[in-house]
Amino acid sequence: MGSNRRLFWGIVDKIEALIDSGIYSPGSRLPPERELAETFKVSRPTIREAIIALEVREKIEVKTGSGVYVLKPVNQLIGSNKQVNAFEVTQARALIEGEVAAIAATTITEDELARLHQTLVDMEKGEFIAEADKEFHQIIANATRNSAMILSAQNLWKLRSSTPEIIKDYDSVCSKDNSKTLAEHTAIYQALKSGDSTQARLAMHGHFNRLINALFDAVELRALEEIRQKNSETRGLYSIPNPVDI
Structure with a gap:
């Protein structure tokens, strides 16, 4: 493979x-x-x-x-012209995929568990991390055997790349902390393997909770950098020249 x-x-x-x-x-x-x-x-x-x-x-x-x-890109939610942000997408994913994981814990097959484990191996090797991440979540959604749940999970994943702002926010955190993502995915996998719906839900919530906090940290750092840049420009505008230089 x-x-x-x-x-x-x-x-x-x-x-x-x-x-x-x-x-x-x-x-x-x-x-x-x-x-x-x-x-x-x-x-x-x-x-x-x-x-x-x-x-x-x-x-x-x-x-x-x-x-x-x-095909034309799907940039917005069905029936809505309102754009969403990365925090809304992540919160929605946490709520929906938490229940997806809970259901999958009782329906997932040995073959799906094996494929799920392969995504962990890929992430640990540091190869095609983004693809392994997406496949991990898709396998779990498909394991529910519920078309509405599968479609919901797919549409939420599409929203990750629906606007430049969301792409920027996700890129600022998803390219980092691969070890943390791997540990969280492993916890979800273990819960699914043991057939524990409650633990699967909690592990999925924990995964997205860390992501939301990482998004907040990234946005705060970016805002601070923008403030520093503006202050630097303003300081240069109003600084008093050294008499020696006049």
Whole structure:
């Protein structure tokens, strides 16, 4: 699973980056499978796997006999024009995914537990951490066998990249403290493995509670830096020149 999986996710990330940057714009058709394989220097089966993953992420739509088309990004909640912030997304995820974990503790299969454990291994190696993080939460949501819960978890994950502000806030904390995230994911995994719904819920809440606090710390540091910058500019404006320099 190792090298093939890493190669597969690498191609997913590259194509997704091209979509997000607008090089492959919404409504446009992706290059043919053969051309993509040549561009990324991988096999066509690897491209097919990447296309399937991108379709699951709702980045593209495969139209039989026509091609693969880029979908418009989902930037907002259904039926709402109001933008949300990182704190609201995280609180909502804590509440919903806490219950998702509680349900999954009674329904998760041995195969799903094995795949969940693999994400822990990937995170411990420090390889494809973001992908392992997302897969971890998706496996748990899918384990509920509840389509509404799965869709809710997926939509909340999409909101993580719905605005530049949320992306900036999450990037400021998710690229750090991998050891803490790994420890929290391990606690959730152990609770699921033991079939303990209460502990699974508590472990998931603990995971998001730490993330919310980290977001607050990051926002405070950024605000302090902005104040320092403004004070520095103002100080230069009103400082009295040294008589020697006049």
